[in-house]
Amino acid sequence: MNFKKLWLALSAMATFGLVACGSESSSSGPENGDSSSSSAEQIVLPESNGDSLITVSNFSASYSTSTTVKFTGAVAAVLSVDTSTVIDSVQFKLGNESGYASSSDFSFTQITESVPMLSIGSVLNPSLDVSSMAECGSFTVYLIVYGHNNDLKLVTTASTTFDRSVGQCSVEESSSSAEASEDPTLTAWEVTLSTSATEAVGVDLDSKKTYLSTELVANAADIDLYIAREARSAVLYTNAAIEDGNVVDASMIAEETRSGFDYVSFNDPCHVSDFKYNSSALTISASEFETVTSYVVITSKYNAATGEGFFVILPHEVVNVGTSNLSMTLTVLGIN
Numbered sequence: 001m002n003f004k005k006l007w008l009a010l011s012a013m014a015t016f017g018l019v020a021c022g023s024e025s026s027s028s029g030p031e032n033g034d035s036s037s038s039s040a041e042q043i044v045l046p047e048s049n050g051d052s053l054i055t056v057s058n059f060s061a062s063y064s065t066s067t068t069v070k071f072t073g074a075v076a077a078v079l080s081v082d083t084s085t086v087i088d089s090v091q092f093k094l095g096n097e098s099g100y101a102s103s104s105d106f107s108f109t110q111i112t113e114s115v116p117m118l119s120i121g122s123v124l125n126p127s128l129d130v131s132s133m134a135e136c137g138s139f140t141v142y143l144i145v146y147g148h149n150n151d152l153k154l155v156t157t158a159s160t161t162f163d164r165s166v167g168q169c170s171v172e173e174s175s176s177s178a179e180a181s182e183d184p185t186l187t188a189w190e191v192t193l194s195t196s197a198t199e200a201v202g203v204d205l206d207s208k209k210t211y212l213s214t215e216l217v218a219n220a221a222d223i224d225l226y227i228a229r230e231a232r233s234a235v236l237y238t239n240a241a242i243e244d245g246n247v248v249d250a251s252m253i254a255e256e257t258r259s260g261f262d263y264v265s266f267n268d269p270c271h272v273s274d275f276k277y278n279s280s281a282l283t284i285s286a287s288e289f290e291t292v293t294s295y296v297v298i299t300s301k302y303n304a305a306t307g308e309g310f311f312v313i314l315p316h317e318v319v320n321v322g323t324s325n326l327s328m329t330l331t332v333l334g335i336n
Contacts, residue, residue: 043095045142050154053078053085054147059120061141061162065273067131069162072121075145079116084149086114091144092126097137105129114147136164183271184307186333193227194327195234202226202239205251205311205334206301216242224251224299225313227328234318234326238297252282256294256312270333272307307335 059073071092077085092106108126111118120126120143128141140161147154191203191210200210202223211219216226220242228235240250254277277296295313302309312333319327 041101043093043099043101043140043142045093045157046144046155048155048157050085050147050152050156053082053149054087054145054154054156056143056145056156056158059143059158059160061128061160062276063162064127064276067129069128069130069141070121070276071124071126071128071141071143071160073143073158073160074117074119075143075156076117077147082149085147085154086116086149087111087118087145087147088114089146090124091146092128093142093144094128095140095142096135097139102133102135102139105132130164133164138163183273184310184335186270186272186274186307186310186312187336188270189332189334190329191332192327192329193225193236194321194325195227195229196321196325196327199327201228203330205297205332206299206309221300224297224311225330227326229324229326234328236313236315236328236330251300252298254282254296254298256296270312272310275312310334 054075054077057074057076059071061069061071064070075087075090077087079085089111090108092108094102094106096102106126106128108124111124118124138161140159143158143160145154145156145158147156189208191200191208193200193203193210195201195213197213199212201213202211202216202219203209203225204211204219204222205224207222209222211223211226216223220239223239223242225236225238226242228237238251238253256275256277275294275296282298295315297311297313299309299311304310314331314333316329316331319329321327
């Protein structure tokens, strides 16, 4: 995905702000904050009026922690049909398998002024706390978008589903009384890597120490990431690639399930639980990073209880340096 196009799109929506890691805006949409809704209340959606003028794409749900469901997708006015169309507000509703309303605790950031488009994950940053839900099974989340143009008030709806297993509902008494384990806090720092022989080419994430290209092989076991130029592109590799995968305790990498731009604001601390990745995808093979995607890197010092050795990498746009070299700045989230 082109970084500049994404950045321009995000900048256009900056008026609404990006929600900081580990922080939720606990405002609710119209008719949305009533957690006392009876389970016997049938879900009723407003009549759609404007599907051709306001579209919802890729609306989906996924667990970010064992008790929190996050939502992503995009909403946009079809300006090619009517340039006066705008989005005014959104609302979320939760229904069970029988189509009845379920008690819920949605939180998301309100739209403060009408917009032509918005990212659900980055701007609204909606989440659903399922820790107090007594029901299990399949749930449907309905997104209701309100808008208008010069002539009409518009309503568009979309839905997605998520499952809550019996195991998630059955919480043993001992677990409720047990002392909650600490969720390690991550802080941000930056490092710039370059293919130039006189600049840092690799980094040990645990110590934040950087290395020149002449120091790669001798320090292969310590280096977690390094940059190389392949054809005209910059590629980030794990240390497993330095000696054809024969490095002892090589770092492992997996793509994070959401865009790194969900985490570029650090007004509040981020925590390990804020990030969700496919642990089965962790690999020690050479890995190429896309510059607009976030990645989880696990080093040989990884400790799940303390968060040591757990890092989230947000690569910035590649910069040309002279005629033959490239550089890339990485925002790193990790334990200080």
